[in-house]
Amino acid sequence: MTHHIAQRALDVEMSGIRKFFQAAKPDSIVMALGQPDFDTPDHIKQAAIRAINEGKTGYTFNAGLPELREAISRKLKTENGIRYHPDQVIVTAGAGEALFIAIQALVNPGERVLISDPGFVSYEACARLAGGVVDPLSLDQNLHIKVDAAIEKMKGARLLILNSPSNPTGTVESEETIRALVEAANDAGVTVLSDEVYEHFIYGDRHVSAARFGEDVLTVNATSKTYAMTGWRVGYLAGHPDYIQQCLKVHQYCQTCATSISQYAAHAAYTGDQSCVPVMRDEYRTRRDLLCNGLHDLGFDFPVPGGAFYAFVPLGKEMTKKVLDAGVVVVPGDAFGKNADEYARFSYATSQDNIREALKRISTVVG
Numbered sequence: 029m030t031h032h033i034a035q036r037a038l039d040v041e042m043s044g045i046r047k048f049f050q051a052a053k054p055d056s057i058v059m060a061l062g063q064p065d066f067d068t069p070d071h072i073k074q075a076a077i078r079a080i081n082e083g084k085t086g087y088t089f090n091a092g093l094p095e096l097r098e099a100i101s102r103k104l105k106t107e108n109g110i111r112y113h114p115d116q117v118i119v120t121a122g123a124g125e126a127l128f129i130a131i132q133a134l135v136n137p138g139e140r141v142l143i144s145d146p147g148f149v150s151y152e153a154c155a156r157l158a159g160g161v162v163d164p165l166s167l168d169q170n171l172h173i174k175v176d177a178a179i180e181k182m183k184g185a186r187l188l189i190l191n192s193p194s195n196p197t198g199t200v201e202s203e204e205t206i207r208a209l210v211e212a213a214n215d216a217g218v219t220v221l222s223d224e225v226y227e228h229f230i231y232g233d234r235h236v237s238a239a240r241f242g243e244d245v246l247t248v249n250a251t252s253k254t255y256a257m258t259g260w261r262v263g264y265l266a267g268h269p270d271y272i273q274q275c276l277k278v279h280q281y282c283q284t285c286a287t288s289i290s291q292y293a294a295h296a297a298y299t300g301d302q303s304c305v306p307v308m309r310d311e312y313r314t315r316r317d318l319l320c321n322g323l324h325d326l327g328f329d330f331p332v333p334g335g336a337f338y339a340f341v342p343l344g345k346e347m348t349k350k351v352l353d354a355g356v357v358v359v360p361g362d363a364f365g366k367n368a369d370e371y372a373r374f375s376y377a378t379s380q381d382n383i384r385e386a387l388k389r390i391s392t393v394v395g
């Protein structure tokens with residue numbers, strides 16, 4: 029029997045990240061996953077347990093629980109200085125779904141989508157699944173977007189995807205850069221889709237939301253990283269009502285609504301005690317310093333990343349292979365685009381002991 033597969037599925041590949049994770053052996057040090065190694069804070073879990081016990085287990089409104097959309101709207105105003113009415117928020121199954129529905133609803137076949145290269149794996153796949161044409165934005169030596177080159181590409185493009193702090197580079201773009209990119213994009217009629225899932229993991233500067241600098245900006249975020257809730261699958265998309273109405277249709281037909289129980293948990297996350305967030309941030313900062321100082325001492329030269337929980341290190345292809353063979357699972361840079369095959373991504377969402385052991389193993393293979 030021939031299994032007929034649609035071209036759009038054939039045109040995208042499985043994420044290169046899982047492949048490396050799956051190759052891990054029992055004694056491997058896994059630094060390949062973009063997932064917090066913390067447990068979800070207890071008050072958030074308790075809210076989910078209460079929802080189950082109270083029978084809040086049916087469908088919610090497609091766009092999400094009204095009180096959760098209100099909490100998100102309030103959070104965007106107080107934390108991010110941006111105004112989206114609760115009706116302008118769709119609660120999604122993680123940031124992943126928010127990206128997918130936005131790109132499905134906004135991008136026509138053949139339209140150009142500007143994405144930094146290297147960049148998060150879903151952007152290219154989502155753009156292609158919508159029939160869009162990916163136009164890569166290259167980074168400078170310090171892994172920042174080349175602003176002038178990006179601005180030159182704006183004319184005629186449909187969408188610009190921004191991600192600061194960035195996966196895979198850990199780069200935090202300056203307010204000046206974000207402002208320049210958003211203003212140039214909106215002036216050229218290009219919508220900005222700003223993925224801010226790592227906003228709370230910044231170790232120097234403050235996070236700056238792209239929507240502060242333009243009207244035509246959709247904001248994506250999630251509970252996943254901020255509250256160590258990757259498996260709960262709650263994120264959101266916020267934007268102009270004209271977009272949100274259309275995105276809601278895509279969401280309705282693929283997801284109906286985000287999991288009800290998880291939405292109650294997310295409500296507790298956004299409205300409850302926030303002290304868990306700086307605790308995690310401080311720990312990530314300590315780990316970042318441990319990893320980066322260790323790699324610098326071993327002779328690898330790279331700028332210390334300002335955010336997320338990744339270091340994107342120019343190991344070179346040969347050294348990356350040696351590091352993998354030594355039982356340290358990193359992700360080779362080519363998983364994130366065409367411009368990064370000399371790099372490897374280290375995730376430091378793992379214990380300090382694991383980072384020390386990884387550095388020890390790497391020291392045995394450094395020439």
Ligand SMILES: Cc1ncc(COP(=O)(O)O)c(C=O)c1O
Nearest residue numbers: 062122123124148195250252263
């Ligand atoms: C930049 C970025 N955006 C979105 C996501 C997806 O987040 P979620 O688990 O909320 O779907 C990730 C996950 O690794 C990410 O790194």
